[in-house]
Amino acid sequence: MGLWRSYKLRFQRQKWLARAIRKRRELSVVADRTHQIRQSDILLFCTLRNEDVRLPYFLQYYRDLGVNHFLFVDNDSSDGGREYLADQPDVSVWKTAAGYKRSRFGMDWINWLLMRHGHGHWTLVVDPDEFFVYPFCDTRPLRALTDWLDASSIKSFSAMLLDMYPKGPISSVPYQRGDNPLEIASWFDSGNYMISRNDDFGNLWIQGGVRARTFFSDMPGSAPALNKVPLVKWNRRYAYVSSTHMLLPRGLNLVYDEWGGEKASGILLHTKFLDTLTVKAEEEAKRRQHYAASQEYLAYLSGLQDQTDLWCKWSEKYINWRQLEILGLMSKGNWA
């Protein structure tokens, strides 16, 4: 990489960091328990809006993995989720009524909290509908992974977004508070992912899955990106550039091997397609606060109204991480 490009990226990173510092004013504290954070703790960062119904299972899932502290940004929820979070013993909550889009889809707020509280910690940045799966997650806690990454001098760990969906129309099985969403949305597309290299940031650009197959088959270029780097040993100089798809400095995006081998990687099981989406899609399509003027939600809305079944006979039913490993969606790398 030439000096000039390296300088440009550095400038860009500093821009995002400055922006994050500026945007911190939009956040106000609801519950601050960050003094409980110990030096070796694993932290989880999350932005959400009206996701109350998902929270109990979400917290339980990540507590079981071994996350020590949760840091939430609540973007103007009205469903009581904020109050629920504020009561939890291991959760810190900030709220904001500012625009989701204006904060680069929440990334400015998260970048600020990462800078302020994430420095020196292993940090996991996920959405409330994403469930992190990594090799041996059924027998080894998250700390086993982060210790191994530390020992291997690896600073970032990739986990591709895997869209899960139910069999039959999305609204047919209602999701109840506390349920495991993977019991409803337990199917996925195993092998229709399109990959290309993004030379600017060094990351892979992955699109595909059920969303590309059903909602974006006529405009594959706009299909959502699925590459994510959610687990990073954070340094206050780092910055997420676009959602958790890519970071700066760009070395953190090199989570893939280019010489034939496989690096270790995980999966984010994305349980967006529950009956709760129908209401959300209507709201978000109106709010237009999501990527590309909520084009995605508009597509869902037209797709969901006529009771589309995302399932097809080639869909795979989720069993465990080993299945995902065999299918080639994630890899153990040299972790054994």
Added chain:
Amino acid sequence: MTVNVGIIMLVHTALHRAEQVARYWVDSGCPVVIHVDKNVEKGTYDKFVLSLSDLPMVRFSRRHRCEWGTWGIVAATQEASAMMLADFPDVTHVYLASGSCLPLRPMNELRDYLEARPRTDFIESATTADVPWTVGGLDQERFTLRFPFSWKRHRRLFDAYVSLQRRVKFRRKIPDGLVPHMGSQWWCLTRQTLSAILQDPDRGTYDAYFRKVWIPDECYFQTLVRLYSTRIESRSLTLSKFDFQGKPHIFYDDHLQLLRRSDCFVARKIWTHADRLYEVFLGDPLKTNQSEPNPGKIDRIFARAVDRRTRGRSGLYMQSRFPHEGWENGVSSGPYSIFEGFSDLFEDFEPWLAKTTGARVHGHLFHPERAEFEGRQPVFAGGLSDSPTLRDNNGRSFLRNLIWNTRGERQCFQFGPRDKQYISWDLAKDPNAQIIVISGAWAVPLFLSNSNFADLREEAARLQKIESQHLDILRSIYAKARIRVWTMAEFVEAPMEALQTVVDEISPKQGRRLTEAPRMVNLAGFGQFLQNLKNQGMHPFLIGDFPVDPVPTNATRAARKPYLVR
């Protein structure tokens, strides 16, 4: 003389685990000398010493700073060994272990094992010429260059100094009598051998030499033991596996059964929080047999892990494996076949091929209007869509996915000049691809169609140009696929022989003669059609010399069944 094993522990983190293990060893009657890395803070160290103060059989040796790959570790080992030999005169064997080692079998089994093999030193010791495990490309050179800079902290200086020494052809002299050997750091030596090494009159020379060797802890004792030992078993009693970067693999709770069945005496390295492993192996000693250590299964698991990390799965492209061109270890995951022209010439080629070979036969996967999957289903294995826009968005991924998704089943598909051509190079360069071409067969649908001749002529010229370019790719020096090209004229002369060759290549095991032929379209008048094209100035050269008259074989063939019996 009864065997009495003394343990030296090199500790730098997870002191509470080290305490647990030290207690276990003392409880089983082994004296322990502990060396704690000087990088551990004074307060922590004092607490650790205090926690073990109730055990008279535990000693602490003088602390050295132990950085990976430096002399400190050897110095620490030397001093602890000297202390062990001096303070515990009953000790007959000294076992070097680390703080993250875990004994897997009761100590009396180790004693029995050593007693049955008297005067034997268990230390992995191999000449550098014969071992491939070195990391960083330094094998013999680690003994002949100087390494004053830390590899971990000053990598650039380290590398620069190495290349400087290489350039000026600097070579250190290896002390007389020494033959460099290296091997696992973890050994078990007899008192005789160890004391001979420590009390050698030339020790000053040797120490001065090894001080500047790279990673001396892997070669100091391994080399010197060759001077004194009467019997060397060149293997370590500690189960310790290394990955491709030279760092040890770590054991977790889910390795419990593997470790148990390995019958090794000590394992390294154990994850600090592997509570269950510590609980089980430091708990009541299980009654095991007197068997030899047998880490074969663990070896295989870790060897596979290294293989996955360095070579990966062929034909897999995913978030953490995206090889550069030429580094794929196999562009695709299995063999597949591309048929060009066959479906133009035969009416029922696809079902016939599926029936004959048992393979999965698709139509034109790169057809401009849709990906024609088998049975024209809208979605295929792995959720691949037949949408042409999705496919064309990344045609390479589409093809690789298709082959990966159907591992274990051979895929065949049709291709021709009417299809999207962007995939040509990928097909030609893939050694797994088998490409069989009947060149010029695109003329058959034109011949059968009901269009104006002027349009036909134009279309024929277009298709011929495309196919000609495609054939150039297949004939280029970069093409690695198994390629077979017949002109249509050649093929039509003896179609069954050609088909037999193709089918044999796809399913070699069957080895039987074809009994059923696909139905060829009626070519009566085709020769004249070609002649008409020629007359209009459009020479269909890819078809070959097709006879104008008499009209070829199909008419006669329909009457009888040739090649049915020999």
